[in-house]
Structure formats: C-alpha cells, structure tokens
Amino acid sequence: MANPRLVSRRKFLKIAGGALGAGVVACGGATFFGLRTPSSVHFLEESFCEGQSKRILVAYASKCGATAEISGAITEALCASGLSAELKRAAHVTSLEGYQGVVLGTAIYMGNPLKEAIKFVEEFGSQMAGIPFALFDVCLTMKEVTPENEKAALDYLKPISDRVSPIKTVAFAGRIDYATLPPLYRMFAQADKEGILAEGDFRDWTAISTWAKDLGVVLADYS
Numbered sequence: 001m002a003n004p005r006l007v008s009r010r011k012f013l014k015i016a017g018g019a020l021g022a023g024v025v026a027c028g029g030a031t032f033f034g035l036r037t038p039s040s041v042h043f044l045e046e047s048f049c050e051g052q053s054k055r056i057l058v059a060y061a062s063k064c065g066a067t068a069e070i071s072g073a074i075t076e077a078l079c080a081s082g083l084s085a086e087l088k089r090a091a092h093v094t095s096l097e098g099y100q101g102v103v104l105g106t107a108i109y110m111g112n113p114l115k116e117a118i119k120f121v122e123e124f125g126s127q128m129a130g131i132p133f134a135l136f137d138v139c140l141t142m143k144e145v146t147p148e149n150e151k152a153a154l155d156y157l158k159p160i161s162d163r164v165s166p167i168k169t170v171a172f173a174g175r176i177d178y179a180t181l182p183p184l185y186r187m188f189a190q191a192d193k194e195g196i197l198a199e200g201d202f203r204d205w206t207a208i209s210t211w212a213k214d215l216g217v218v219l220a221d222y223s
C-alpha cells in the first residue's frame with residue numbers, strides 16, 4: 001500500500017504540471033510573465049571572510065528565495081569555520097578558477113533541480129575533477145523527515161550527481177510563501193485542495209547550520 005506520508009514526485013507533477021499546462025492554455029503568451037519571480041524577492045550575492053585560508057564557492061539556483069537564504073546561511077557557517085566563502089547565483093558564475101571547494105544548492109520544482117543548477121554542472125563539471133564538491137537541494141518532500149522522503153528528496157539530485165560526484169549531499173525542507181511565488185504558481189498553490197503547496201516555512205536552521213559546520217571541517221581538511 002502506498003505510504004500516505006510520502007509526498008511523491010508524481011503528486012507535485014500532478015499539481016504543478018497541471019497548473020502549468022492550464023496556465024499555457026489560459027494565458028498563452030502571458031505564461032512567461034506568470035512564471036516570473038516577484039521583484040521583491042532578493043537573491044543575495046556576497047563574499048564572506050575574504051582572505052581566510054581556502055576559497056569556497058557557494059552557488060545556488062532558487063526561484064522564490066528560500067534556497068538563496070539557506071545558501072547564505074551555509075556561506076556564513078563556512079566563513080565561521082575559517083574559510084573564505086563566496087555566495088553567487090549559479091547562473092552568474094563565469095569561472096571556477098581560484099576556488100578550492102564548490103557547494104551547489106538547488107530548489108526542486110516538479111521533481112527536478114532548477115535548470116541553472118544543471119547548466120552549472122554541464123558547464124563546469126569537467127573543471128571540477130579534484131575540487132571537493134558538496135550538493136544540496138531544497139524541497140517540500142523534506143517537510144516531514146522520514147527515510148522514504150529523504151531518499152526521494154536526494155533522488156531529485158540525480159541529474160547533477162550523475163555528472164559530478166559530490167563528497168557530501170543533503171536535502172533540506174523549504175518554504176511556500178505566496179508573496180514570493182510567481183503568479184501562476186501562486187494561483188495553483190492556492191487552488192491545491194490537498195494542501196501540499198499550503199503556505200509554511202519548514203526550513204530547519206539547526207539542521208542547515210549543523211550540516212554546514214561539518215562541511216566546513218571537511219573542506220578545511222581536504223587535500
């Protein structure tokens with residue numbers, strides 16, 4: 001019998017895929033605008049602790065800001081571990097030169113990492129041999145932490161981890177905040193009767209900071 005606690009990829013595809021399909025029919029050319037992130041959402045890019053021992057890149061792909069904020073917290077924790085850490089949107093990275101470690105984070109939509117994250121490994125994968133690489137995703141499947149949900153949430157990362165092997169991977173629970181959703185997503189999140197896309201911030205900042213501190217130790221010792 002299916003496990004009712006497992007928020008499956010199929011469920012998201014049903015809600016979100018149906019949403020987008022209907023959006024295309026309903027809005028035609030306006031669909032593109034319906035998928036735009038509201039301009040109030042801030043995507044931070046910043047260098048932390050410049051000049052400290054190793055230079056680590058924290059690149060992220062985020063549509064509504066939750067992954068961006070988690071990536072910021074990870075960057076700060078790496079800096080607190082004595083590393084020099086740079087936070088950038090994955091789409092804005094032009095080179096990996098000078099980095100001694102790479103962390104890539106992506107939000108999950110309709111069962112997939114965002115295309116910026118996939119493009120990142122397509123573009124830089126060949127340069128990443130020998131550079132320690134850590135990978136995480138942010139999704140609602142992790143709203144409830146069970147072994148099944150954890151497996152499903154980590155499986156979302158296969159299009160990336162099949163290309164470049166990470167030394168550390170993790171999945172974190174994300175957030176649904178209607179104010180940060182593109183109009184089409186918001187429309188269908190509000191119409192979702194099962195409540196899978198109901199509003200809530202499920203990010204576990206303790207789990208994020210613990211993972212980032214452990215990663216800091218691994219990256220600092222890596223040779």
Ligand SMILES: Cc1cc2nc3c(=O)[nH]c(=O)nc-3n(C[C@H](O)[C@H](O)[C@H](O)COP(=O)(O)O)c2cc1C
Binds near residue numbers: 108
């Ligand atoms: C339209 C839509 C589709 C989503 N699809 C999935 C999915 O397939 N699996 C999942 O676990 N979470 C899914 N989520 C939840 C997002 O991964 C979660 O909201 C995450 O925090 C988004 O990160 P961001 O704010 O950085 O874009 C979906 C959310 C929306 C609005």
